[in-house]
Amino acid sequence: MSTVKYAEVVSLKHATLGLLSFGPASGYDLLQTFGESLANVWPATQSQLYGELGKLADAGLVTVAAEGPRGRKEYSITDEGMAELRHWLGETKPAPTRRSEMLLRVFFLGLLTPEQAEAYLHDRAAAATEMRAGMLEIDKQLEPQDGDLVVYGRLALEWALRYSVMQREWADWAVEELRRARKEE
Amino acid sequence: MSTVKYAEVVSLKHATLGLLSFGPASGYDLLQTFGESLANVWPATQSQLYGELGKLADAGLVTVAAEGPRGRKEYSITDEGMAELRHWLGETKPAPTRRSEMLLRVFFLGLLTPEQAEAYLHDRAAAATEMRAGMLEIDKQLEPQDGDLVVYGRLALEWALRYSVMQREWADWAVEELRRARKEE
DNA sequence: AGATGCATGTAACCAGTTACATGATTTA
């Protein structure tokens, strides 16, 4: 408990609290979840997670509820932690994502040959198709399960499916657009 | 020139080199561009940019081609810099974007009341609509212009337009999906 | 003469990644 300062808008904190809201877990356990369900929305490394759990404990948002073999520490979310999580979810807005390396490159496509530029866009389309296949795979594995993480995870999955379609269609469109522009000259 | 080490995959470096590939500019000039055209794909702060220009100069990828009033330094991209830029564009792949605070929150929507969860999704739809309006505004201003940055910028803009539509449709779908799920119980 | 805009730089801090380091328990 608590003089620890957090910058506003830090989401590893909330991702961690969120996972602990489903039940107690150790850093090791959480790491699995970050590697599975949350891998595509909020990846976290091992060293980051252990550090975060330490900070959350110092801040009184989680506690070590039990200790197990091999130094295992099982963390539970506290009332304070739940309050903070609910506050974040209900009363703050997500920061819009900016920064897209994929689009940054688009701005400089004029430096490449037309063939190279086209290849870039084809690769984006292919990557989107591949992403879609991966997501459908996950969907299949999720099918029989339920539980909150899965129910809401499916909403996120649908987002990813739509995203990948959009990206593929855009890339195909962009190829045509560049061809059209070249002809016009 | 040069013993300066760069980590792989750093895009402010390439964003800066890319802008300088269109012609010489000062840090101040570039800052305007980062605040306008690149604001939505690769924002950069003033302090970051000046630091980056220093590092690029140390690495021999840019040079101070001219000095003006008020200590103005006009940077030019060097042959080495152009080579690096072309290498990045043509021979490396963009890292897929992960991390979406918007989707992270979706995973924890079960902690809110159904009304709050719906409100969240409605807000996403509204934000997407607003984003779309902003992009159409930019499109209008871009209309009469040309030049490489604008031509390719339009491809990026189209991406953003399609993205905002996708997001709105997804959010609307998700609202219905949650209602459906609640009824089923 | 004063406001605005041009122009650069530095310091402190936070978030995230990679690599290193260690050791206990279980299973084959």
Add this chain to the structure above:
DNA sequence: TAAATCATGTAACTGGTTACATGCATCT
């Protein structure tokens, strides 16, 4: 008993943000 897995932690470094600091040139 050796390998795999469980389990935690620390150090060094990079990239990014915010805030501070300074000063010259132009325009009214």
